[in-house]
Amino acid sequence: MPTPIDFYFDFSSPYGYIASHKIDALAAKYGREAAWRPFLLGVAFKATGQTPLPQIPIKGDYARRDMERTARFHGVKYRQPSRFPIASVSPTRAFYWLNATDPQRAKLLARALYAAYFSEDVDISNAENTIAVAAGLGLSADDVRAAINDQATKDLTRREVDKAVAAGAFGSPYIVIEGEAFWGHDRLDQVERWLATGGF
Amino acid sequence: MPTPIDFYFDFSSPYGYIASHKIDALAAKYGREAAWRPFLLGVAFKATGQTPLPQIPIKGDYARRDMERTARFHGVKYRQPSRFPIASVSPTRAFYWLNATDPQRAKLLARALYAAYFSEDVDISNAENTIAVAAGLGLSADDVRAAINDQATKDLTRREVDKAVAAGAFGSPYIVIEGEAFWGHDRLDQVERWLATGGF
Numbered sequence: 001m002p003t004p005i006d007f008y009f010d011f012s013s014p015y016g017y018i019a020s021h022k023i024d025a026l027a028a029k030y031g032r033e034a035a036w037r038p039f040l041l042g043v044a045f046k047a048t049g050q051t052p053l054p055q056i057p058i059k060g061d062y063a064r065r066d067m068e069r070t071a072r073f074h075g076v077k078y079r080q081p082s083r084f085p086i087a088s089v090s091p092t093r094a095f096y097w098l099n100a101t102d103p104q105r106a107k108l109l110a111r112a113l114y115a116a117y118f119s120e121d122v123d124i125s126n127a128e129n130t131i132a133v134a135a136g137l138g139l140s141a142d143d144v145r146a147a148i149n150d151q152a153t154k155d156l157t158r159r160e161v162d163k164a165v166a167a168g169a170f171g172s173p174y175i176v177i178e179g180e181a182f183w184g185h186d187r188l189d190q191v192e193r194w195l196a197t198g199g200f
Numbered sequence: 201m202p203t204p205i206d207f208y209f210d211f212s213s214p215y216g217y218i219a220s221h222k223i224d225a226l227a228a229k230y231g232r233e234a235a236w237r238p239f240l241l242g243v244a245f246k247a248t249g250q251t252p253l254p255q256i257p258i259k260g261d262y263a264r265r266d267m268e269r270t271a272r273f274h275g276v277k278y279r280q281p282s283r284f285p286i287a288s289v290s291p292t293r294a295f296y297w298l299n300a301t302d303p304q305r306a307k308l309l310a311r312a313l314y315a316a317y318f319s320e321d322v323d324i325s326n327a328e329n330t331i332a333v334a335a336g337l338g339l340s341a342d343d344v345r346a347a348i349n350d351q352a353t354k355d356l357t358r359r360e361v362d363k364a365v366a367a368g369a370f371g372s373p374y375i376v377i378e379g380e381a382f383w384g385h386d387r388l389d390q391v392e393r394w395l396a397t398g399g400f
Contacts (some may be wrong), residue, residue, distance in 0.1 A: 044258075047257060048256055048257050048258050048259050049251075049256065049260055050256070050259070051249075056248055056249065056250070057247060057248050057249065057251070058244075058247060058248050058368055058370045059248050059370045059383075060373070061368075062368060062370065062381060063248070064385075065381075066382075066383070068244060069390065069400070070390070072362065072400055073390050116305060159250065165372060168260045168261075170256060170258045170262065171259070181265075182266075183262060183266070184386070186384070186386035186387070187266075187271070187386070190269065190270070190273050193273065195333065200269070200272055200273065
């Protein structure tokens with residue numbers, strides 16, 4: 001089996017959420033897996049000097065409309081969260097803690113966290129809400145709470161976020177296939193051709 | 201015939217150049233015309249506080265690679281210009297001068313200017329180069345030179361750029377269909393569905 005493609009995303013990113021509905025099927029179509037790698041856009045923005053979309057005049061207004069319309073276009077259930085964007089430290093820590101022992105279940109957790117935030121308006125920046133989502137998948141709330149606050153999980157998360165930024169992830173989603181990077185759900189057409197042809 | 205769709209672009213924008221190869225056929229497929237409306241991204245960036253892509257750390261490096269790959273993906277001839285980005289005042293003035301009397305020929309001029317810059321590395325920020333491109337279409341070099349320097353053309357261009365920014369154009373291309381805005385060549389799929397369905 002070839003190496004997985006890397007799927008970097010922020011839990012606070014609507015376009016990452018939209019891509020999360022497609023990336024596994026797209027990879028599987030070409031005999032690949034997608035390694036889900038949440039990161040923190042806020043850390044990347046420090047490297048690039050960028051600003052969260054909603055804070056940018058004019059472009060921010062456009063973006064809000066585009067997020068909702070793009071979700072409709074792709075048939076993805078979407079409800080603009082009351083708080084947006086959010087700091088996604090808690091869901092990212094919960095993900096990497098679970099991912100260390102069970103990557104497939106960690107993907108289920110990531111999907112559930114994304115759905116909670118972007119379709120049910122659950123503020124997953126609140127650790128207790130992240131824990132409740134995890135508990136909904138049958139994980140022990142006490143275990144998840146302990147993991148989120150464990151220094152080892154914090155260190156692991158920091159290392160993974162640093163690796164994402166080192167890999168060039170400046171936005172979300174950011175997909176890498178053997179060193180070739182694609183930014184945005186709207187590059188999935190190019191991702192597909194890259195997977196199909198080996199590069200163009 | 202329904203009202204035209206608005207196609208805002210900057211002559212220095214690779215993604216505007218790519219979209220310029222598709223927008224007329226896309227509009228015509230749904231019985232529409234595209235009104236080409238070049239503007240100056242530099243003026244829009246003052247309103248949004250944005251920075252030209254190449255100056256943004258990390259993202260700028262990605263963008264350069266993405267521009268070339270995206271042109272290949274769409275089968276558009278592309279050669280990264282030696283000077284990029286450029287101030288596109290001269291080509292924009294030449295366009296609006298001609299557009300006032302002959303919009304169809306103005307489109308041909310816009311295509312020729314885009315091709316010169318993005319496939320032949322001609323620096324069209326230099327007025328004499330813009331004039332030479334226009335002369336290649338059979339226009340009088342003296343007429344174009346006089347027009348570019350005419351206060352009436354300068355005023356017309358300023359008004360059009362102000363109208364573009366007032367319409368929300370913060371990036372290029374920026375397409376508006378009866379008030380609904382789409383930013384980026386990578387929203388042409390949504391533009392098409394919008395034209396086909398009347399909105400979604």
